[in-house]
Amino acid sequence: MALKQYKPTTNGRRGMTSQDFSDITTSKPLKSLIKAKKSTAGRNNTGRITTRHRGGGVKQYYRLMNHRLAAGTTAVVEHIEYDPNRSARIARIKDQHGLYHYVIADRNMKVGTKIVSGDDAAVEQSNRLPLSNIPTGTQIYNIEIQPGKGGQMVRGAGTKAQLMAKEGNYAQVKLPSGEVRRFRIECMASIGTVGNEQHQNVKIGSAGRKRRMGIRPTVRGVVMNAADHPHGGGDGGRHGSGKPPRTPWGQLTLGYRTRRRKDVSGMIVRSRHDAKRKR
Numbered sequence: 463m464a465l466k467q468y469k470p471t472t473n474g475r476r477g478m479t480s481q482d483f484s485d486i487t488t489s490k491p492l493k494s495l496i497k498a499k500k501s502t503a504g505r506n507n508t509g510r511i512t513t514r515h516r517g518g519g520v521k522q523y524y525r526l527m528n529h530r531l532a533a534g535t536t537a538v539v540e541h542i543e544y545d546p547n548r549s550a551r552i553a554r555i556k557d558q559h560g561l562y563h564y565v566i567a568d569r570n571m572k573v574g575t576k577i578v579s580g581d582d583a584a585v586e587q588s589n590r591l592p593l594s595n596i597p598t599g600t601q602i603y604n605i606e607i608q609p610g611k612g613g614q615m616v617r618g619a620g621t622k623a624q625l626m627a628k629e630g631n632y633a634q635v636k637l638p639s640g641e642v643r644r645f646r647i648e649c650m651a652s653i654g655t656v657g658n659e660q661h662q663n664v665k666i667g668s669a670g671r672k673r674r675m676g677i678r679p680t681v682r683g684v685v686m687n688a689a690d691h692p693h694g695g696g697d698g699g700r701h702g703s704g705k706p707p708r709t710p711w712g713q714l715t716l717g718y719r720t721r722r723r724k725d726v727s728g729m730i731v732r733s734r735h736d737a738k739r740k741r
Contacts, residue, residue, distance in 0.1 A: 519676025
């Protein structure tokens with residue numbers, strides 16, 4: 463997928479790029495697989511702002527995705543669609559029972575592509591198999607963390623993981639971050655690479671385009687007064703105090719651990735930071 467360039471007719475258009483939608487085959491989502499999505503503008507049930515810099519934006523419908531695709535399913539891709547809720551494209555598929563599903567589209571999916579899910583599925587692009595039946599070295603995406611729960615990892619545009627090894631009841635998978643993690647061999651995964659690879663190279667170009675995404679302006683803490691932010695005050699320059707960055711309420715941010723240790727205890731074979739430490 464190539465990026466669409468714009469003529470520099472205005473300052474905002476100069477350097478602006480957008481996605482090329484030539485791979486999308488329909489602009490009308492299936493009504494039975496969408497639901498209304500209420501914009502909370504970053505507020506919780508009491509009306510307090512819990513996520514800053516959110517609000518406005520165009521209305522969106524949520525697409526009901528099927529990240530599981532039960533074993534024994536044989537389906538055909540009918541359309542490749544745009545999804546405003548994710549960076550990847552989605553594929554509308556029709557299974558052998560005549561039911562429709564939305565799945566994440568990989569780079570090789572197109573209208574007419576056949577998808578098979580289950581232990582007996584062939585080791586081919588877009589098919590979904592348990593890790594025990596996938597050859598070592600294969601590139602995979604949409605990986606289950608718990609068998610039967612549905613794919614939760616490697617779902618963003620252009621991402622892929624690699625099956626590195628199998629030992630007993632576990633398989634080792636190298637994730638896009640560089641982390642090598644253990645998964646149960648019963649976990650399902652799709653073969654291939656998630657499509658829309660150029661998503662990360664899109665240049666927004668204008669502030670209004672960001673507002674239509676529902677993202678409001680952000681003000682840096684270092685340009686605030688000391689009463690308004692822990693980073694504020696001083697002569698306006700960076701002082702290099704060596705203190706870690708904090709939120710306006712004094713909590714650590716940007717780099718502190720957010721993953722609970724008990725959730726990954728014994729599952730991480732190699733940290734994503736190891737490559738940086740060797741430099």
